[in-house]
Amino acid sequence: MTFGWLEACLLLSAALFCLGLATALARGNAIMVLVGVELMLNAANLNFIAFWRWGPNPDASTGPLFVLFALAVAAAEAAVGLALVVALHRHRRSVKLHEAKSLRG
Amino acid sequence: MLTLLGFVVIALVLLGSAAFAVTRLNLIHAGLAFAVTWLAVGAFYLWAGAEFVGLAQILVYVGAVSMVILFAVLLTQLRMRATLPITLDDERRLGAGLVTAGSAFGLIAAAILVGRPDTPAAPHRALTARELGEALMGQHVVALLAVGVLLTAVLIGAVIIAAPSDPDGTEGGA
Numbered sequence: 001m002t003f004g005w006l007e008a009c010l011l012l013s014a015a016l017f018c019l020g021l022a023t024a025l026a027r028g029n030a031i032m033v034l035v036g037v038e039l040m041l042n043a044a045n046l047n048f049i050a051f052w053r054w055g056p057n058p059d060a061s062t063g064p065l066f067v068l069f070a071l072a073v074a075a076a077e078a079a080v081g082l083a084l085v086v087a088l089h090r091h092r093r094s095v096k097l098h099e100a101k102s103l104r105g
Numbered sequence: 106m107l108t109l110l111g112f113v114v115i116a117l118v119l120l121g122s123a124a125f126a127v128t129r130l131n132l133i134h135a136g137l138a139f140a141v142t143w144l145a146v147g148a149f150y151l152w153a154g155a156e157f158v159g160l161a162q163i164l165v166y167v168g169a170v171s172m173v174i175l176f177a178v179l180l181t182q183l184r185m186r187a188t189l190p191i192t193l194d195d196e197r198r199l200g201a202g203l204v205t206a207g208s209a210f211g212l213i214a215a216a217i218l219v220g221r222p223d224t225p226a227a228p229h230r231a232l233t234a235r236e237l238g239e240a241l242m243g244q245h246v247v248a249l250l251a252v253g254v255l256l257t258a259v260l261i262g263a264v265i266i267a268a269p270s271d272p273d274g275t276e277g278g279a
Contacts, residue, residue, distance in 0.1 A: 003218070005112075009153070010217045012116050016146075018210035019123045026202025031132060031177055035139055038170065039123060042146050045162075053153045053229060060230045061240045064158045067150075068241075071158075072252050075165050076259040082177040083263035089181040090269065 009050035017043035030088065030095045034081040041074040111152050119145035132178040140171040157234055 020039025023032055045067045052063025089095050119142055126138030143166035150159030241249050 007217055007221075008112065009149075011214060012119070012149075014210055014213040014217065015120055016123060017213070018206040019120070019127060021209055022202045022206035023127045024202075025205055026199040027127070028198065029132065031174060031181070032127075032135065035126075035135075035174060038166075039139075039142070042143065042166070045158075046146065046149060049150055049153050049155050049158065052155065060232055061236055064155045064232055064237060065240060065245060067155070067158050068161060069248060069252060071161055071165050072256060075170055076256055078170050079173055079263045080259055080266070082173050083267040085177055086180050086267045095181045 004054065006050055006054035009054070010047060013043040013046035013050065016046065028096050028098060030085045030097050030100075031082065033097060034078060034085070037081075038074060038078055041070065045070055108152075115145055115149050115152060119149065133175065136171060136175045136178055139174070140167050143167050143171065154229065154231065157232075157237055 017040050020036045020043060022036070023039060024036030027033060027036070048063045048067050048070070051057070052060075057063065085095055088100060092100065122138050122141040122145065126135045126142060129135035129138065144163060147159045147163040147167065150156075150162055
């Protein structure tokens with residue numbers, strides 16, 4: 001087992017992913033849950049760049065290209081999610097997620 | 106040596122600001138701390154040699170997503186206060202979240218350190234913006250156009266969702 005740059009970067013992105021997971025699970029505010037999801041997406045992008053830089057890669061542009069597309073989609077998802085939070089607040093005057101359960105069976 | 110120092114500084118700022126932001130009750134403080142986190146992620150991309158991606162990250166996340174989050178926090182504030190009181194439900198959820206995230210980190214770290222075969226790293230070749238542009242407009246042009254359509258649809262959809270349904274503004278809300 002070698003511990004080089006790749007393993008260090010993967011551990012960093014794993015730590016960021018778990019911080020995002022803790023945010024998404026532990027916070028009751030809908031905005032913080034969305035930010036936790038964004039942190040997880042950023043951790044995945046970190047992984048892509050780490051493997052592009054230190055892994056065996058025949059094609060040098062795949063890592064940054066994928067990260068650019070993931071960046072665009074994540075930003076779009078954040079915008080729609082926060083628009084939903086604003087609409088939820090308008091109808092319920094609250095953004096606590098566990099109070100938004102009127103559709104629960 | 107400088108490479109290691111850069112990595113350590115970036116890692117400390119990234120994880121420190123994220124951990125600080127997760128525990129904030131004041132959402133404005135949390136939003137600003139998350140902007141520092143995303144700045145550190147952009148710094149990591151620059152440190153690793155992906156300059157275009159690093160600057161795109163700073164533009165998109167620190168510039169746009171942070172602003173959208175701060176706007177959402179300001180629009181959903183109750184009684185001029187951005188903090189929420191902690192209840193027992195929150196504490197139980199916090200404990201469950203920490204346990205889940207800790208065990209997930211242990212699992213992933215074990216997989217990284219133990220489970221990977223030793224593959225030799227290929228020599229790093231710098232990626233120019235020209236190559237990136239030629240790849241985007243040549244081989245991946247369909248994906249690029251699809252992302253353009255997606256972003257347009259998201260813009261229109263977000264405006265429709267967040268706008269009040271009563272155009273005269275007599276409905277309660279922002």
